[in-house]
Amino acid sequence: MRLLHTSDWHLGRSFHRVGLRDEQEAFLDHLVTTARAERVDAVLVAGDIHDRAIPPLHAVRLLDDVLHRLAALDIPTVLISGNHDSPHRLGSGARLIARAGIHLLTDPADCATPVVLTDAHGDVAVYGLPYLEPALVRDEFAVPRADHAAVLGAAMDRVRADLARRPDGTRSVVLAHAFVTGGRPSDSERDITVGGASAVPVSLFDGIDYTALGHLHGCQTLTDRVRYSGSPLAYSFSEAGHRKSLWLVDLGPAGQIDATRLDWPVPRPLARIRGRLDTLLTDPALGPHETAWVEATLTDPVHPEEPMARLSARFPHVLSLVHDPERADATGPASYAQRLSGRDDQQIAEDFVTHVRAGQGPDAAERAALRAALDAARVRRAAR
Structure with missing residues (x-):
């Protein structure tokens, strides 16, 4: 079975206030073209479809269009919600949409209910683990502590229990949106440490034939069977060295993995x-x-x-x-606190200006302005 693994589209996001609507539309066109050209059996989207819980209208339309096009090609598509998505909004109408082969897996309670795909070698059970905010799903998974490893571990226990009940030879795929130990973050991912430690061990996915991860924006291989696809576009300058791509994964009849990295077109370096x-x-x-x-x-x-x-x-x-000015004066006191010792308010203020301007002290007009401001502050303080 041939799978196309992508994630972190962040539809509706801008880049330093520059809109990316055209660039996002171009990568969705490329996705559909690639899916058709490579004759994939399913597309996997591992979360952060939108950039915020209430996406702008053009982002909703982009998603609607690409899902219609994939459905028209009879390519099943499995999507999970990420920490940027609203699971309730993204999952609206999921049961009806599933009839067209578009599977929106956004409910944590359904993590052990897979989408079952079939090829000439039997069934492939595709499980979706949407982003699990520990404080919100702790009761659902009955875990003793609200952290990411606990709730994701409990979800994977349910997945393995369901998989054990399936016919021998059933292959398994998991989509998850999480920060997995060994992954390299960038500046553009939203912090998910609220609710407990953010990182979870890669061993949580042991025994699964392929785990398609989302959340980190760099394409990465944690193990042969556990991979991040990364975001298709750069969303921060920390990603300047990224090679934007996605994974084309061939899942063999006994669970063998052959993964090929396919580059995305870069709209502007x-x-x-x-x-x-x-x-x-x-x-x-x-x-x-x-x-x-x-x-x-x-x-x-x-x-x-x-x-x-x-x-x-x-x-x-x-x-x-x-x-980030060059520091011309590398001599002088070891700390700023030492420079304050024995100085009056005027000297401290002037020294501060010199410090933040990399050795360039105030001129006469600036010294006069500092003196006037300090005098005014003393008058106000005395009048209280």
């Missing part, structure tokens, strides 16, 4: 550049980044005038600007 503004504006080595989405870190000791406008002249798609 990401680039992180660093240096003084004048260097960034003139360095010919940075020429290839002129068409990329750019995060620029300026190392000028003093913040330059209008840096974003000047950078945009060369890098029209610069989206993020960070000022």
Whole structure:
């Protein structure tokens, strides 16, 4: 059986306030094209379909369109809800939609009720474990503590119990949305530590022929049988080094796994550049980044005038600007607290300005403004 594993679409999300509707529509087109060209038997989507619980209308339409197209190809599609999704909204009408081969698995109580697919070698039981928020599902799974490992472990116990009752030779697939030990996070995933420790051991999925994971945005192999597909698009500059892709998984008659990584088309590359503004504006080595989405870190000791406008002249798609000044003075006290010792309020204020501006102290007008502000504060304090 041939499976296409993807996740973390985050439909409706933007990138540094730049809308990604066209880019998301393009990757959904690519998904349908790939599913048809590779003659897949099922598409697996391991959560975070939308970027928020109440998605914008265009995101709802994108999902509706791609599911109609997959159904028209008679390709069963199994989706679970992630921590960004509303399981109730995403799962609305699930039983009716399942008649078209689109299976929305969003209810934790149904985690041991698989979608059963069949090929020439027998049945494949596909179990969906939507994102399990420990505080919300603790009672459902009757676990002694509300943490991710406990609730996911209890859910997997139910999966194994159901699998044990099925005919010999039944192969198994699990979709789960979780942070599994060994995975490498990026800056764009929402923290899921609320409700207990976030990471769960990969051993929870022992005995399952293939586990299709979602949540982490980098494509990763934890074991031959446990993989993250990653997000199809980058949603933070921490993903600049990612190779965006999905897994084409062939599940053999005895549960053998042969996984091939298929690249997604990149709509626009990401680039992180660093240096003084004048260097960034003139360095010919940075020429290839002129068409990329750019995060620029300026190392000028003093913040330059209008840096974003000047950078945009060369890098029209610069989206993020960070000022991390070079520290010219590496001598002096070991800590800021030591620099405060024995100084009056004016000296402390001036020293603070010097500290945050990498050694560039206040000029005469700035010193006068600091003195006036401190005098006004003393007057207000005395009047209380």
